[in-house]
Amino acid sequence: xxxxxxxxxxxPAPLKWALFALAGSFLAWRIVILxxxxxxxxxxxxPAAALGWFADHADARLKSGLRxxxxxxxxxxxxxxxxxxxxxxxxxxxxxxxxxxxxxxxxRARQAMEIAARLSxxxxxxxxxxxxxWIRQGNLERALVHWNTVLRHRPGLHARVFPELLQLAGxxxxxxxxxxxxxxxxxxxxxxFIHAASKAPDANTARVLxxxxxxxPNAPTPDMLRAYLxxxxxxxxxxxxxxxxxxxxxxxxxxxxGYLYNGSFEQPISNLGFxxxxxxxxxxxxxxxxxxDTSGERALRVSFRGLRAQFQNLYQYxxxxxxxxxxxxxxxxxxxxxxxxMQWALYCLGSKEPIAVSxxxxxxxxxxxxxxxxxIPPEGCPVQTLRLELAGTIRLDFxxxxxxxxxxxxxxxxxxxSMDSRE
Numbered sequence: 001x002x003x004x005x006x007x008x009x010x011x012p013a014p015l016k017w018a019l020f021a022l023a024g025s026f027l028a029w030r031i032v033i034l035x036x037x038x039x040x041x042x043x044x045x046x047p048a049a050a051l052g053w054f055a056d057h058a059d060a061r062l063k064s065g066l067r068x069x070x071x072x073x074x075x076x077x078x079x080x081x082x083x084x085x086x087x088x089x090x091x092x093x094x095x096x097x098x099x100x101x102x103x104x105x106x107x108r109a110r111q112a113m114e115i116a117a118r119l120s121x122x123x124x125x126x127x128x129x130x131x132x133x134w135i136r137q138g139n140l141e142r143a144l145v146h147w148n149t150v151l152r153h154r155p156g157l158h159a160r161v162f163p164e165l166l167q168l169a170g171x172x173x174x175x176x177x178x179x180x181x182x183x184x185x186x187x188x189x190x191x192x193f194i195h196a197a198s199k200a201p202d203a204n205t206a207r208v209l210x211x212x213x214x215x216x217p218n219a220p221t222p223d224m225l226r227a228y229l230x231x232x233x234x235x236x237x238x239x240x241x242x243x244x245x246x247x248x249x250x251x252x253x254x255x256x257x258g259y260l261y262n263g264s265f266e267q268p269i270s271n272l273g274f275x276x277x278x279x280x281x282x283x284x285x286x287x288x289x290x291x292x293d294t295s296g297e298r299a300l301r302v303s304f305r306g307l308r309a310q311f312q313n314l315y316q317y318x319x320x321x322x323x324x325x326x327x328x329x330x331x332x333x334x335x336x337x338x339x340x341x342m343q344w345a346l347y348c349l350g351s352k353e354p355i356a357v358s359x360x361x362x363x364x365x366x367x368x369x370x371x372x373x374x375x376i377p378p379e380g381c382p383v384q385t386l387r388l389e390l391a392g393t394i395r396l397d398f399x400x401x402x403x404x405x406x407x408x409x410x411x412x413x414x415x416x417x418s419m420d421s422r423e
Contacts, residue, residue, distance in 0.1 A: 079092055091125065093116035147165065258410060261316065264296050277315055281309050281311065305401065322375075323376055324373065327373075334402060338402075344386060347384060367405075388406075
């Protein structure tokens with residue numbers, strides 16, 4: 001019985017091999033043509049030469065369209081050809097949208113921009129182009145959606161986008177547009193807020209952004225709070241800064257508030273607001289640690305490595321009202337070798353001369369108490385700085401080695417007695 005294969009036409013062997021050779025030659029020619037077009041379009045940035053090799057080269061058509069924007073008809077023809085050659089390329093739709101917008105074809109421009117955004121969700125250049133389109137249309141809320149996409153996926157572009165975003169945030173008319181954005185977690189927001197707190201021409205911009213984020217998923221981190229408090233303090237808004245910092249504390253921390261915060265050093269040093277501020281120095285190590293005979297579980301430990309260090313690196317901002325006060329605490333020097341020793345000094349903010357200095361500490365000694373009375377003048381000293389420092393006036397005074405411990409620092413107001421009142 002004859003099989004079906006017996007009825008199939010058979011190509012003569014020479015003809016079959018000739019067809020294979022022809023197809024192979026065509027593919028090889030196609031590869032060469034595309035390769036040459038790619039080389040001219042991408043490496044040599046010569047789209048005209050690329051189109052000479054391959055008239056339907058999508059990237060060359062796109063680049064030609066971008067170069068012909070001053071000739072709208074030619075640009076439009078190139079961009080439409082680019083889309084026909086590669087209908088999934090978001091850059092072509094974005095360029096087309098910009099061209100149509102310039103030609104006054106608003107509806108087609110909007111459609112092109114929306115297609116561009118959908119086709120290229122990961123391309124920062126397309127998303128930035130679409131965001132710029134919505135800014136020109138006066139729709140900041142939609143622009144922020146696309147900037148969010150850029151900032152999520154391309155942290156390296158923060159430096160480019162943040163200044164423009166900050167400029168928009170500086171306009172009160174734009175503040176409401178940030179609210180929908182801040183309803184979702186934004187991994188880039190802390191970096192932007194820190195940028196805004198330090199760079200905004202008007203401190204009120206930082207205030208508004210800080211208040212907008214308060215109740216949502218982008219609540220202030222310690223670094224954000226630090227940047228904001230630093231800006232308020234720089235602006236002289238010390239009372240405002242104090243209340244912002246106070247509102248950031250837990251209930252147990254507020255219950256322990258006094259004229260001096262964290263004087264027992266039981267809490268970690270936060271470098272924040274009206275807590276202790278410490279600037280690291282390579283010749284000094286400073287921390288809180290357990291040791292014997294403390295009032296709590298920890299005490300302040302400062303260790304010098306035998307190198308020269310004009311140590312003034314631990315301080316706390318205070319806002320004591322005019323009157324008499326007493327600074328007291330416990331100290332234990334442990335083989336502290338320093339020519340003039342260490343001391344606590346109190347300054348009116350901005351003044352180089354202290355209004356009070358404690359006794360000096362050096363050598364080795366068991367825990368002892370120290371007391372220093374001082375007065376805040378009635379005028380010119382609304383903010384003060386309490387600073388731990390190496391005493392001295394010449395370079396040799398700042399060669400130090402050994403360790404010193406402090407515990408249970410407090411500041412108390414001294415009430416006037418009836419005799420003081422009569423005087």
